[in-house]
Amino acid sequence: xxxxxxxxxxxxxxxxxxxxxxxxxxxxxxxTLPHLPRRMRATLDQMHLVGVKTMPVVLMVGFFVGMILSxxxxxxxxxxxxxxxxxxIVAPLMALExxxxxxxxxxxxxxxxxxxxxxxTMKVQEELxxxxxxxxxxxxxxxxxxxxxxxxxxxxxxLLVTWVATLGGGIIAVSQLGLSFEGxxxxxxxxxRVIRETIPVPKYLFDGLLKATIFGFxxxxxxxxxxxxxxxxxxxxxxxxxxxxxxxIVLIIVLDFFLGKVLM
Amino acid sequence: MSEGPVIRVQDVHKAxxxxxxxxxxxxxxxxxxxxxxxxxxxxxxxxxxxxxIGLLRPDSGSIxxxxxxxxxxxxxxxxxxxxxxxxxxxxxxxxxWLSVYDNVALPLRETTSKSESEIESKxxxxxxxxxxxxxxxxFPGEISxxxxxxxxxxxxxxxDPEIILYDEPEAGLDPEMSASVSRMMVKLRxxxxxxxxxxxxxxxxxxxxxxxxxxxxxxKLVIDAAPAEVLASDNPRVQEFFAVPK
Numbered sequence: 028x029x030x031x032x033x034x035x036x037x038x039x040x041x042x043x044x045x046x047x048x049x050x051x052x053x054x055x056x057x058x059t060l061p062h063l064p065r066r067m068r069a070t071l072d073q074m075h076l077v078g079v080k081t082m083p084v085v086l087m088v089g090f091f092v093g094m095i096l097s098x099x100x101x102x103x104x105x106x107x108x109x110x111x112x113x114x115x116i117v118a119p120l121m122a123l124e125x126x127x128x129x130x131x132x133x134x135x136x137x138x139x140x141x142x143x144x145x146x147x148t149m150k151v152q153e154e155l156x157x158x159x160x161x162x163x164x165x166x167x168x169x170x171x172x173x174x175x176x177x178x179x180x181x182x183x184x185x186l187l188v189t190w191v192a193t194l195g196g197g198i199i200a201v202s203q204l205g206l207s208f209e210g211x212x213x214x215x216x217x218x219x220r221v222i223r224e225t226i227p228v229p230k231y232l233f234d235g236l237l238k239a240t241i242f243g244f245x246x247x248x249x250x251x252x253x254x255x256x257x258x259x260x261x262x263x264x265x266x267x268x269x270x271x272x273x274x275x276i277v278l279i280i281v282l283d284f285f286l287g288k289v290l291m
Numbered sequence: 292m293s294e295g296p297v298i299r300v301q302d303v304h305k306a307x308x309x310x311x312x313x314x315x316x317x318x319x320x321x322x323x324x325x326x327x328x329x330x331x332x333x334x335x336x337x338x339x340x341x342x343x344i345g346l347l348r349p350d351s352g353s354i355x356x357x358x359x360x361x362x363x364x365x366x367x368x369x370x371x372x373x374x375x376x377x378x379x380x381x382x383x384x385x386x387x388w389l390s391v392y393d394n395v396a397l398p399l400r401e402t403t404s405k406s407e408s409e410i411e412s413k414x415x416x417x418x419x420x421x422x423x424x425x426x427x428x429x430f431p432g433e434i435s436x437x438x439x440x441x442x443x444x445x446x447x448x449x450x451d452p453e454i455i456l457y458d459e460p461e462a463g464l465d466p467e468m469s470a471s472v473s474r475m476m477v478k479l480r481x482x483x484x485x486x487x488x489x490x491x492x493x494x495x496x497x498x499x500x501x502x503x504x505x506x507x508x509x510x511k512l513v514i515d516a517a518p519a520e521v522l523a524s525d526n527p528r529v530q531e532f533f534a535v536p537k
Contacts, residue, residue: 153381153382154384154386157384159373160376160378161373161398161401161402162370162402163397163402164401
């Protein structure tokens with residue numbers, strides 16, 4: 028009983044409280060969507076930070092993941108003399124699964140952590156309290172631009188990752204598997220023409236972009252909510268930043284599984 | 292000055308876990324009056340300021356500000372109350388990525404429908420009042436602690452509040468800058484006639500700005516009187532506390 032009480036007090040209760048707070052922040056940010064025209068400047072600034080600043084690293088990682096995938100899967104396929112099929116695998120796998128996941132994890136580590144640190148610093152320096160005292164709507168002023176920016180930029184980056192990963196896969200297909208680049212690209216394009224049954228859109232691209240959008244939203248909400256609960260000065264901000272990245276990555280991976288099941 | 296209390300605190304109790312911070316606190320502040328709250332660290336001085344502006348709720352007791360029972364106010368009512376109140380934070384709490392001008396303009400842009408030219412005129416007038424018009428384009432990181440305090444003061448004044456709360460206005464400032472901020476507070480009080488509550492550890496500041504000094508200890512009011520009477524008090528704890536500054 029004592030152990031159960033201790034686990035409840037030290038782990039379960041804080042976890043449920045912080046999850047509840049993050050859900051409340053997410054819902055409140057959706058409710059402040061009508062404020063978006065007033066927050067356009069701040070939103071564009073955040074989009075610049077999210078998109079332009081993280082693009083080089085996201086694209087580089089995507090390019091290498093495409094090459095790794097092509098090399099490893101291509102070698103396995105070659106044992107069955109099926110290496111020509113590599114174009115049918117890399118592009119849809121990247122579009123549906125790897126690009127949204129890689130993009131979201133990189134965004135959680137770079138942008139989500141920055142959001143948590145920024146808002147956490149504001150919290151411990153009483154700037155958030157000052158905004159409350161000034162009757163400024165903190166969700167509309169600080170959270171909404173960040174959530175919208177990440178929600179819009181994550182699918183865009185994911186799309187670019189799919190593109191460069193397919194390109195990277197093509198380079199390996201030509202240099203290591205002895206395929207023609209044209210054949211690889213044609214296979215890739217053919218694989219992307221699979222249409223969803225429910226909505227007439229390319230299935231892999233649509234599902235992947237939907238996932239990336241949700242992951243972007245979750246990353247921003249977790250980052251902002253973590254920052255807003257920071258306490259105990261610089262050390263507290265550090266802890267908050269770490270927990271924001273950890274929680275966002277865990278949530279993204281768990282969500283990825285369930286979204287995959289739902290979208291199948 | 293004596294139109295009746297604009298702030299009335301009655302039998303307020305507040306505890307954080309096992310720690311009792313406020314224990315049956317009572318005091319009143321009349322319209323236009325300046326009350327200074329002093330006492331040792333942990334005596335509940337800053338906590339009561341946060342109660343007055345609705346950042347904390349008491350466990351029991353009544354807090355009435357400008358005719359409104361603060362703990363019972365809903366978010367919209369609290370926002371309305373806060374528009375009538377200014378709050379100077381211990382470390383100014385300015386938004387780092389906004390210039391001095393934008394920091395001061397922020398509450399007007401966010402909570403009123405004033406045009407940008409009306410906002411500009413109001414911001415210029417308060418920056419002039421705190422003698423910071425020349426620093427309007429600078430960012431908080433580019434100005435001294437004393438100047439940051441004055442920007443915080445300008446931001447608190449820009450909405451023309453009826454009541455202003457100062458949380459350790461001299462904290463982190465050298466004696467000269469601290470005296471300058473105190474002079475600024477006296478000047479503002481004479482020019483704008485606002486009701487104020489100041490939490491401070493500095494006797495020169497208390498003496499300069501206060502009509503009354505309330506001395507707290509362990510969340511209770513020990514003495515509430517004019518500064519000279521507080522210094523002359525025969526209460527041993529008060530004598531002990533003021534022994535050094537005296």
